[in-house]
Amino acid sequence: MELTALAGNAQIKAQLAHREGDLAHAYIVAGPAGSGRHTLAAQMAAALVCSAQPQLRPCGRCSHCRKAAGGIHPDITVIAGSGGKPITVDQVRALRTDAYVRPNEAERKVYLLERADRMNASAQNAMLKLLEDGPAYAVFFLLAENGSALLPTVRSRCETLELAPVSPAQAEEWLAKAFPGRTAEKIRRAALECQGILGRAAALLEGGQEEDGLEETARSLSAALEGEDELALFEATQALDKLSREELTAVLDRTLIQIGARLPGSQRPRRLLAAAELLRRLRDGADLNANPGQVAGWLCAGMFLRS
Ligand SMILES: [Zn+2]
Structure with a gap:
């Protein structure tokens, strides 16, 4: 079976x-x-x-x-x-x-x-x-x-x-598949804390789901902004479309933080700096009245026109 x-x-x-x-x-x-x-x-x-x-x-x-x-x-x-x-x-x-x-x-x-x-x-x-x-x-x-x-x-x-009960290693392997959006660190902690009961580990990870989702969106967006793959950037910005206004502001803030973290080791620092400037402008717009769909479009267009 x-x-x-x-x-x-x-x-x-x-x-x-x-x-x-x-x-x-x-x-x-x-x-x-x-x-x-x-x-x-x-x-x-x-x-x-x-x-x-x-x-x-x-x-x-x-x-x-x-x-x-x-x-x-x-x-x-x-x-x-x-x-x-x-x-x-x-x-x-x-x-x-x-x-x-x-x-x-x-x-x-x-x-x-x-x-x-x-x-x-x-x-x-x-x-x-x-x-x-x-x-x-x-x-x-x-x-x-x-x-x-x-x-x-x-x-x-x-x-x-x-x-x-399952072993911590088995728990970690299973959780990594079941929760692909979580960091390895969070998966490992949940695997250790659940005492072999996966339902407990899942409850621990589900608790922080929304926060983690926003972090993940910011991470893929910052990576796409640094790269020059237009399709990847388009896809990353599509994720913004589904967010509420509050979530959008939070994601833009986190993306700015992610860009700051990428800068020191980046092969394309100028591109990152331009992305950061664009993000700041859009963030102000998002605070005022722009909807997530518009912000996604502007972000894409701003970076495409540049390259
Ligand atoms: Zn069947």
């Missing part, structure tokens, strides 16, 4: 390797919040409905995979208790009725049960009947922070996938 979306966890990957045609009909996916339970269950659910050759599932391209990724596959159902409460026995009974209706589009029908370890004994017992003699096409994923909190009778009918 194709599980590259899940970081680390070599043990689970080995456990599921070459099992495409031989998956269990019920899994307990256990691990702390942010450890990848949803990533793993979602990948497996997609693999179960995917129409590609078994060893390529989930292919990520077929209509089943695309619907699964969009959360709209009719044969994948997520069940959660309402208002943060545990799943009730009534919800399990409704699930059971639904499970006996054949799949709509795929070969299988998949159910993901959120926080299954918090279901009370009667809800778990109602689930038990389904685990014992449910229809062959149905597959259940019981998501749990603490797998051992489930009844032994439920546990004995499921295969358990226990998510392990």
Whole structure:
């Protein structure tokens, strides 16, 4: 099974390797919040409905995979208790009725049960009947922070996938791909601070997203202003078009700072100085009444006419 979306966890990957045609009909996916339970269950659910050759599932391209990724596959159902409460026995009974209706589009029908370890004994017992003699096409994923909190009778009918914390190096590699706009320094810090739980690292990095986005725009703009590639400059200025006025002013200020930092080692100091002067003029204009689209156009034209 194709599980590259899940970081680390070599043990689970080995456990599921070459099992495409031989998956269990019920899994307990256990691990702390942010450890990848949803990533793993979602990948497996997609693999179960995917129409590609078994060893390529989930292919990520077929209509089943695309619907699964969009959360709209009719044969994948997520069940959660309402208002943060545990799943009730009534919800399990409704699930059971639904499970006996054949799949709509795929070969299988998949159910993901959120926080299954918090279901009370009667809800778990109602689930038990389904685990014992449910229809062959149905597959259940019981998501749990603490797998051992489930009844032994439920546990004995499921295969358990226990998510392990990932190493700082694995976290760093995964985060660098997931957050391409962040500096290596920020990625490394988040990888060290998350204690192997990628969800925590992602939350740390998402917190500073807007700030980082502006910094990144300023960085690519200053690089494009220094270079002589007109297309690159045009593309860099296009990013300004999407900004609000406040963001535009902030980006122009940061670009000026970036240009100051580039000057000492630059091969084209005159070009940078001219860009800085233009930026200052436009910044004053941006303060007054120009909109981001106009400023982007003026910046491009100012530099093109020069070269
Ligand atoms: Zn597919």
